Amino acid sequence: MPETPDRQTGYEVRDVNAGAIGCFAVVLVVGTVGVFLLVAGMFHHFDAHFPGGAANRITTERISAPEPKLQADPASDLARFRAHEDETLTSYGWVDRAAGIVRIPVERAMELIAERGLPATQATGKTPLEMRQDKAKERAR
Numbered sequence: 001m002p003e004t005p006d007r008q009t010g011y012e013v014r015d016v017n018a019g020a021i022g023c024f025a026v027v028l029v030v031g032t033v034g035v036f037l038l039v040a041g042m043f044h045h046f047d048a049h050f051p052g053g054a055a056n057r058i059t060t061e062r063i064s065a066p067e068p069k070l071q072a073d074p075a076s077d078l079a080r081f082r083a084h085e086d087e088t089l090t091s092y093g094w095v096d097r098a099a100g101i102v103r104i105p106v107e108r109a110m111e112l113i114a115e116r117g118l119p120a121t122q123a124t125g126k127t128p129l130e131m132r133q134d135k136a137k138e139r140a141r
Contacts, residue, residue, distance in 0.1 A: 071077055088103070095101040118127040126134070
């Protein structure tokens with residue numbers, strides 16, 4: 001049996017509760033105004049008890065660190081450090097001359113590993129990767 005709209009209200013009363021929607025809207029507006037007043041009161045309280053506030057801390061210039069200043073120019077120090085690291089990664093040199101350990105450029109090391117493969121260990125004849133894979137298989141069992 002089809003529902004017919006109530007002639008006095010102009011809509012089906014059982015589908016829409018206009019009173020609940022109106023009550024929700026009033027509570028929403030009152031709650032929004034209440035939150036606004038609460039935040040405004042907090043700002044007023046903090047401005048009264050903490051002069052200067054956060055706005056002053058943001059806009060004022062930074063205070064320099066006290067003496068001794070250990071790093072006078074961090075940007076140039078970083079540039080020099082990176083240049084030294086790049087030099088180390090791209091050049092030949094001794095790591096330990098007495099032990100006969102040298103360093104080679106990273107690109108050359110990758111070429112050598114691609115040609116020769118990873119070195120096998122003395123005891124097992126397996127590369128470190130193969131040993132890690134075997135250990136992972138043992139754990140899975």
